[in-house]
Amino acid sequence: MSGSMATAEASGSDGKGQEVETSVTYYRLEEVAKRNSLKELWLVIHGRVYDVTRFLNEHPGGEEVLLEQAGVDASESFEDVGHSSDAREMLKQYYIGDIHPSDLKPENGSKLLVILDFTHHRRCSLRFPVPLLHIGKQILLRRPC
Numbered sequence: 805m806s807g808s809m810a811t812a813e814a815s816g817s818d819g820k821g822q823e824v825e826t827s828v829t830y831y832r833l834e835e836v837a838k839r840n841s842l843k844e845l846w847l848v849i850h851g852r853v854y855d856v857t858r859f860l861n862e863h864p865g866g867e868e869v870l871l872e873q874a875g876v877d878a879s880e881s882f883e884d885v886g887h888s889s890d891a892r893e894m895l896k897q898y899y900i901g902d903i904h905p906s907d908l909k910p911e912n913g914s915k916l917l918v919i920l921d922f923t924h925h926r927r928c929s930l931r932f933p934v935p936l937l938h939i940g941k942q943i944l945l946r947r948p949c
């Protein structure tokens with residue numbers, strides 16, 4: 805096994821109250837990055853690795869968009885499209901493992917930054933119409949009735 809791959813054992817419940825052993829394969833980002841062609845195409849969505857090679861021809865959005873995200877983190881583009889719950893359900897078929905914890909980027913942290921950024925923009929856009937309102941008022945007042 806190459807040094808960039810690892811497996812970990814985890815126990816979970818099978819829904820019937822029985823403990824089952826499940827094993828997770830961890831991939832490093834550099835390992836995923838190598839699978840970036842039509843021959844072998846992996847991508848990452850929310851810390852999970854998907855082998856979408858056999859899905860390329862079937863993707864309703866076309867193979868071009870998948871090729872653009874080949875070997876990289878496609879979480880943002882996947883969400884931007886607003887994929888249906890059916891599409892999310894389909895992901896399971898292509899799941900092969902998780903991104904190694906040391907390669908994970910803090911998704912919640914980036915969400916917080918987006919919120920902070922949004923508040924910043926809102927404050928700016930609220931400041932903008934005030935002079936406009938003032939000019940409008942001046943024009944209205946100047947017009948003889």
Ligand code: HEM
Pocket residue numbers: 847854856859863864865866869870873878881882885886887888889890891892894895898
């Ligand atoms: C394994 C990963 C993916 C699966 C299972 C998947 C599945 C689907 C499905 C089922 C649809 C039909 C519409 C829907 O049900 O939402 C779709 C449409 C689409 N997908 Fe994906 N997709 C994946 C990854 C991506 C990625 C990474 C992109 C990158 C941009 C993408 C872009 C699109 C686009 C542009 C459409 C067309 C949307 C439209 O026509 O309105 N998909 N995908």
